[in-house]
Amino acid sequence: MTQANFSDEAQTVTEVVTVDLVPDQPGVMTTVTTAETPTSQFQDIKDQALKILSELPTYVSNFFGDYQKPLITIGLILAGGISIKVMLGVLGALNDVPLVAPVFELIGMGYTGWFVYRYLLKASNRQELLTEIDSLKEQVVGKDS
The missing domain is CATH 1.10.287 (Helix Hairpins)
Structure with a gap:
């Protein structure tokens, strides 16, 4: 088993290389597999998540800027529906009080x-x-x- 470290300016990649040798025929390799270590996969996922989270305010502000009027309209419709529902609930409760x-x-x-x-x-x-x-x-x- 051979372990190699490759370093770049911004990122370090660690690779594990597994080589199986055939004992009957000298000098013949049968399988070469490379696998990234779990830490580098975790680092890639973490970097992608941090990139998305760092750009999230920009995405949200662009989305709100593009769809401001429809979002306000939907919000007003929802607020009106909720207020009507609350008003009917209050009137129903008052209707149950005697007199x-x-x-x-x-x-x-x-x-x-x-x-x-x-x-x-x-x-x-x-x-x-x-x-x-x-x-x-x-x-x-x-x-x-």
């Missing part, structure tokens, strides 16, 4: 009565409501002219 559901119904009916009285009974009040809706629409969408 809370009837109180909410009374509050809703009272607000509806006030809204009808305040904005829908008279034509002048309806015009005021339309003006408020138009101003809100201009603030959200912008002016058409």
